[in-house]
Amino acid sequence: MQRAEGRSSLVAPLQKVVGGFFAVFFPSDCRLCETPLVTLSRLPVCPECLDSLERIRFPQCVLCGERLVAAQLLVGDGQCHACRDYPPEFERAVSYGEYAAGLRDLVHLLKYDGLLPAGGPLGELLAQSIADLRLPLDDASLLIVPVPLHSSKRRERRFNQSELIARAAMRHLPAGFELAPHVLVRHRETHSQVGLDREARIQNMRGAFRVIDAERIAGRTVIVVDDVMTTGTTVSECARVLKRAGAATVFAATVARTLKAPVTQDCGNSLQGEQVEALELASV
Numbered sequence: 001m002q003r004a005e006g007r008s009s010l011v012a013p014l015q016k017v018v019g020g021f022f023a024v025f026f027p028s029d030c031r032l033c034e035t036p037l038v039t040l041s042r043l044p045v046c047p048e049c050l051d052s053l054e055r056i057r058f059p060q061c062v063l064c065g066e067r068l069v070a071a072q073l074l075v076g077d078g079q080c081h082a083c084r085d086y087p088p089e090f091e092r093a094v095s096y097g098e099y100a101a102g103l104r105d106l107v108h109l110l111k112y113d114g115l116l117p118a119g120g121p122l123g124e125l126l127a128q129s130i131a132d133l134r135l136p137l138d139d140a141s142l143l144i145v146p147v148p149l150h151s152s153k154r155r156e157r158r159f160n161q162s163e164l165i166a167r168a169a170m171r172h173l174p175a176g177f178e179l180a181p182h183v184l185v186r187h188r189e190t191h192s193q194v195g196l197d198r199e200a201r202i203q204n205m206r207g208a209f210r211v212i213d214a215e216r217i218a219g220r221t222v223i224v225v226d227d228v229m230t231t232g233t234t235v236s237e238c239a240r241v242l243k244r245a246g247a248a249t250v251f252a253a254t255v256a257r258t259l260k261a262p263v264t265q266d267c268g269n270s271l272q273g274e275q276v277e278a279l280e281l282a283s284v
């Protein structure tokens, strides 16, 4: 007992020395806030930045999670204009946080810098947003389906960020969820969505996905997952083809979501800076 304690009391300072050694000789700053990191980690992001990733804390559309402006709160059905004009194909969409600040930076680290360990914390956040759906686990038939990339895009990026995040989320979800990354394929590349109104975006997405394993989804509750949701047309199109192929109900969950600026009164088609940027960086 004493010997074990003695050993661990030696190991801890040794780790500190070795960690400090690397921090000195291979200095690295937090990729989000640029504070020098004191320990080596596969993910060069400081704990403070990871702890500061905030949930969405204002009134949201009950269907798609868009921010509701004051005028919409008075209408009473809790839906945004877009959902009322073009009802989404999914039952409900949830997101952990706003696609801004640290959360956006963390998504970028994964997606554009190829820093795969960023998938870990993002998966944990995705699991928390899936929990918000409060789906009953009794029938044990909840399928998690990541939004697929077109094969050429996947080759170029070498990984599908949605699948990577979904795999990480599985470690935080209770039994009863099943990952099904190969039931849906993206067989058509989609054009940039920038500048398109909602109707055009829906048309642009139409026919981009195909179910290749209908047996797997027949009668099941499916949760389509993605890293970022902008207008929801991508996950809505996934929901449409999944339902047509036999899924009973389809929900959507993403790590982050672009939100209209709080001052926006026009809830129709105008895009705010964040959304334009998100569309430019399209999650495809």
Ligand SMILES: [Zn+2]
Residues within 6 Å of the ligand: 030, 031, 032, 033, 034, 035, 045, 046, 047, 048, 049, 050
């Ligand atoms: Zn930091």
Ligand SMILES: [Zn+2]
Residues within 6 Å of the ligand: 061, 062, 063, 064, 065, 066, 079, 080, 081, 082, 083, 084
């Ligand atoms: Zn909505």
